[in-house]
Amino acid sequence: MSSLDFLFRPKTVALIGASHDERKLGGVILKNLLKFKGRLYPVNPKYDSLMGIKSYPSVDEVPEFIDLSLIMRPAEEIPALLKSHKGKARCAVVMSSGFSETGRGDIQDEIKKIGIETGVRILGPNCMGVYNPGERLDTLLLPAEKIGRPKKGNVGVVTQSGAILHCFFGIMKASNIGISKAATYGNAVDIDECDLYEYFSRDRRTDVVISYIESVGDGRRFLEAAKGLSGEKTLLILKAGKGSSGEAAAYSHTGRLAGRYEVFTSLLKQFGIKEVRDFDEMADAVKALSYQRPSKGNRVLIITNGGGSGVLAADECMRQGLEAPPLPPEKTARLKETFPPFYAIHNPLDLTAQVEDGDYLTALSELKDDFDGFVVIALAGVPGITEGLSAMIADFKKKTDRPIVFHTTCGCGEGKLISAFERSGIPVYPSPERAVRAMKALLGER
Amino acid sequence: MITEFLERHKGKTSFLEHEVKGLLKDMGLSVPNGVFTAKGETLRLPAGLSYPLVAKVSSSKIASKSDVRGVRLGIRNENELETAVRELFEIEDAEGALIEETAPAGVEVIIGGIIDRQFGPVVMFGLGGVFVELSKDVAFALAPLTREDSHWIVRQVKSYRLLEGVRGRPPSDLNALSDIIVAVGEIISTGLIREIDLNPVAVYPRGALILDAKASPLPPG
Numbered sequence: 001m002s003s004l005d006f007l008f009r010p011k012t013v014a015l016i017g018a019s020h021d022e023r024k025l026g027g028v029i030l031k032n033l034l035k036f037k038g039r040l041y042p043v044n045p046k047y048d049s050l051m052g053i054k055s056y057p058s059v060d061e062v063p064e065f066i067d068l069s070l071i072m073r074p075a076e077e078i079p080a081l082l083k084s085h086k087g088k089a090r091c092a093v094v095m096s097s098g099f100s101e102t103g104r105g106d107i108q109d110e111i112k113k114i115g116i117e118t119g120v121r122i123l124g125p126n127c128m129g130v131y132n133p134g135e136r137l138d139t140l141l142l143p144a145e146k147i148g149r150p151k152k153g154n155v156g157v158v159t160q161s162g163a164i165l166h167c168f169f170g171i172m173k174a175s176n177i178g179i180s181k182a183a184t185y186g187n188a189v190d191i192d193e194c195d196l197y198e199y200f201s202r203d204r205r206t207d208v209v210i211s212y213i214e215s216v217g218d219g220r221r222f223l224e225a226a227k228g229l230s231g232e233k234t235l236l237i238l239k240a241g242k243g244s245s246g247e248a249a250a251y252s253h254t255g256r257l258a259g260r261y262e263v264f265t266s267l268l269k270q271f272g273i274k275e276v277r278d279f280d281e282m283a284d285a286v287k288a289l290s291y292q293r294p295s296k297g298n299r300v301l302i303i304t305n306g307g308g309s310g311v312l313a314a315d316e317c318m319r320q321g322l323e324a325p326p327l328p329p330e331k332t333a334r335l336k337e338t339f340p341p342f343y344a345i346h347n348p349l350d351l352t353a354q355v356e357d358g359d360y361l362t363a364l365s366e367l368k369d370d371f372d373g374f375v376v377i378a379l380a381g382v383p384g385i386t387e388g389l390s391a392m393i394a395d396f397k398k399k400t401d402r403p404i405v406f407h408t409t410c411g412c413g414e415g416k417l418i419s420a421f422e423r424s425g426i427p428v429y430p431s432p433e434r435a436v437r438a439m440k441a442l443l444g445e446r
Numbered sequence: 447m448i449t450e451f452l453e454r455h456k457g458k459t460s461f462l463e464h465e466v467k468g469l470l471k472d473m474g475l476s477v478p479n480g481v482f483t484a485k486g487e488t489l490r491l492p493a494g495l496s497y498p499l500v501a502k503v504s505s506s507k508i509a510s511k512s513d514v515r516g517v518r519l520g521i522r523n524e525n526e527l528e529t530a531v532r533e534l535f536e537i538e539d540a541e542g543a544l545i546e547e548t549a550p551a552g553v554e555v556i557i558g559g560i561i562d563r564q565f566g567p568v569v570m571f572g573l574g575g576v577f578v579e580l581s582k583d584v585a586f587a588l589a590p591l592t593r594e595d596s597h598w599i600v601r602q603v604k605s606y607r608l609l610e611g612v613r614g615r616p617p618s619d620l621n622a623l624s625d626i627i628v629a630v631g632e633i634i635s636t637g638l639i640r641e642i643d644l645n646p647v648a649v650y651p652r653g654a655l656i657l658d659a660k661a662s663p664l665p666p667g
Contacts, residue, residue: 219565223588251460251509251662252643254558254570257584263562266586270598 004191004199006090007123008132008181010067011038013139014059014089016081017072018042020050025095025141026072027051032138041066059084067091070129070139075099078125079110086118091191093139094125099187101126112189127186128162133179134205142166153178155290156206156233158196160185161240164212167279175287176422180205192217194225201232208234208289210282214241219267226273234289236441237275238282239264274444284434285441291427292403294442297372298322302348303363304377305355305385309407310348313375313432320440324348331366338362356384361392368396373403373439377432380414387417394424403442407435447472448636452663460506460662464544466642467659473629476622477656480546485535489528491545497522498548501530502658507539511658512576514538520548549655552648553608553618557627559589559634559642561664567635571627573605574646581605591631596624609649622654623647633661640664 013036019026026044030051033040042050045057056062059069059081066089071081075098085092099108108125115122123129129139133152138144141162150172159165162184172179180203183196193211200209209229216222229235242261250256268275276282300322304310317324324347327335335345339359344350349367351359355378364374376393378385397404406421408414410430418428429435451469455461464482471477482504483489503516511517514537518530527545534543556574561567569591572584585602587595600606600623611617626647633639642661647654 216564219562220588223565250560250641252558252560252641252660253556253578253645254560254643255641256579257558257572257582258560258562258568258570258586260562260564262582262584263565263568263586266602267565267568267588269585269602270587270595 004121004195006067007093007121007130007183007191008137008199009135010091010137012041012064012067013038013137014041014043014056014062014066014069015072016043016059016069018044018050018055020047022143028141028143029070029072029095029139032140032142032144035136035138037136038067039064059088062088065089068093070095072096075104075107075125078107079114082111082114082120082122083118085120089120091121091123093123093127093129094186095127095129095139095141096124097126099125101187108187108189115190122190123183124186125189127184128165129184131157131165131179131182134181140165142169148173149179151178152180153290154180154205154207155286156180156200156203156209157182157211158185158193158200158209159183159212160188160193160214161212162186164238168210168212171283171286175283175290175427176419177287177290188217194218194221197225197229197235201229206233207293208236208286210236210238210286212238212240214239219264223267223271223273226268227271230271230273234294235274236282236285236289237268237273238279239275281437284429284438287427288403288405288438288441291422291425292442293401294444295372295401295403297402297443299370299372300324300375300436300439300443301327301364301367301371301373302375302377303351303360304348305351305353305382306377306379307344307348307350307352309377309379309432310350313377313407313436314348316433316436317375320436322436322440322443327367328370331370335363335366353382354384355382357386357389357392359384360389361396364393364396365399368400371402373405373443375405375407375432375435375439376426377407377435380408380417381412385417387420390417390420390424390426393421393426397424397426403439405429405435405438405442407432448633448638452638455663458506458663459665460660462504462506462541462544463502463659464504466661467656469633470626470629470644470656470659473632475626475629475656476653477659478546478549480544482542482544483531484542485540487542489531489545491524491527495545495547499527500546500548501527501534502544502546503534503537503540504542504544505537505539506541508537516540549648549657550650552650552654554646554648554657555609555623556584556643556645557630557647558644559630559639561634561637561640567631567637569599569627569631569634571599572603573608578645587631589631589635591628593624593628596627596631599627600624616651618649619652619654622652623649626654626656638664 467477499521558570567589609618
């Protein structure tokens with residue numbers, strides 16, 4: 001496989017099982033595809049036109065070669081349909097369910113064989129297909145007017161589950177981050193996470209790839225592909241199915257201890273591939289990594305106007321293996337001269353409730369080269385904190401290539417402050433711990 | 447070496463402890479001095495084996511020797527040894543007894559290998575002993591392992607610092623440990639062995655001894 005370009009950037013798309021009824025899945029997809037930049041061919045033997053587009057009775061009748069064929073028909077019909085794609089289509093997305101996940105592994109094996117025989121590449125079955133906002137290609141079974149899509153951006157999504165793509169859309173919109181391309185690959189009879197990793201490793205629009213995995217086929221191939229992608233972009237893996245244990249009846253201790261997940265997580269580490277523990281960690285990490293480039297080191301400065309928030313941040317640093325070391329003595333002395341005597345010049349650096357916006361900039365500029373990353377906390381209820389703070393921190397960000405994350409209270413009317421920060425590329429988190437975990441993700445290099 | 451070993455023991459469903467130890471010894475690793483006596487054979491103790499001794503039941507059907515009370519420790523003389531061996535032979539399915547010199551105490555680790563369904567041959571390392579399945583403080587690595595991989599896997603377990611020497615104890619010989627891990631990686635990555643367990647392996651400030659070992663071949667076909 002040299003390239004999956006025809007999957008993400010097809011010139012011609014057919015939809016087998018297209019419908020005019022928006023309550024049906026074939027109608028939802030057709031409606032989402034109306035915006036597609038290339039040429040669209042709905043296939044349905046009962047109609048001459050659907051949603052105002054000329055429709056064709058069968059794949060054979062479509063007047064040109066099909067780059068990408070989307071198939072939304074019952075599982076039993078799929079083998080015959082796929083055979084009719086021979087010499088007619090390059091790639092088919094089998095969206096229907098009802099294969100190995102419901103005990104019909106036989107049909108799944110059959111379509112795998114047909115794929116090999118016909119040379120048609122297959123995505124799925126049991127998947128939602130692809131999303132590429134650059135081509136306005138949207139094969140998802142989610143009505144766009146009900147489920148808004150994230151904006152264009154630098155995050156690629158590779159997910160075995162369509163439902164999780166749906167949830168990723170939610171966090172991406174909430175975090176104000178954008179998507180480059182997404183693919184869901186379901187039961188993976190042909191195109192799998194490895195092919196997709198390889199594609200994303202060369203995709204210029206993507207900086208970060210998030211990947212949700214239930215199972216992998218060939219484990220060694222997966223490790224190589226994931227390692228390859230991790231060398232080019234930041235890859236974050238979320239693995240589901242952590243509960244399965246080793247074989248209770250195994251002959252050895254090793255056999256009983258070798259649970260599928262235990263082995264998986266160890267090998268990811270061995271290959272330097274990043275794993276997130278759960279959905280929330282994925283959400284916080286992808287936000288940070290979409291906003292800022294990963295960097296290295298583990299020495300963090302916590303600067304705050306609330307003592308308690310600073311301590312919680314320092315606690316989380318400890319748990320995450322980050323250090324919050326003391327300030328260099330000469331800097332402490334200088335800051336003590338500059339600031340009022342009741343500011344606590346330590347790490348966390350506590351500027352207290354009497355802080356003014358400018359104090360953050362003073363302290364950060366002084367300590368710019370002494371730390372690997374900066375956790376900035378500004379509780380917005382304090383009189384001296386204004387929206388002007390975001391411009392100052394943004395200004396500081398231009399002078400350093402080290403990561404900066406921001407924590408403030410959320411939900412008490414700080415909306416403008418938060419969006420001002422996020423517009424300048426500084427991710428905002430609603431708790432000190434989450435801000436620190438985001439910092440940990442940023443300091444993980446690549 | 448491993449293929450020769452398998453050829454020699456063709457048709458078995460699992461190997462006896464002294465057979466696995468023989469292979470490990472041939473690969474240049476250290477095991478306690480000892481002698482295997484098959485059930486019914488007259489016990490003949492080679493010169494140079496010194497008390498106190500350990501006697502353990504040997505059987506391809508017994509998965510856990512301690513569960514069947516198949517281990518005798520601290521045997522001080524010939525009389526005690528004869529009694530011990532007689533008792534061990536009476537255990538159901540006993541095929542023989544392995545008599546070994548008592549090893550000095552060291553940091554006990556487990557080194558194992560399995561064929562994982564997704565990843566193929568994989569090596570496990572952990573702090574060992576009979577309670578390893580409770581602590582679950584283990585890590586895995588893809589086999590075969592380089593020396594660098596073997597150092598990596600050792601650092602992955604939480605109790606790694608025990609090997610660095612805590613509370614006045616000297617640090618353990620990580621190179622000797624590494625030799626064993628790499629060898630297990632070689633054995634399991636032949637794809638001919640289904641499972642191998644070295645547990646415990648005692649690691650000392652200088653050297654390491656494989657105190658117990660078991661392995662089973664892949665079923666034919």
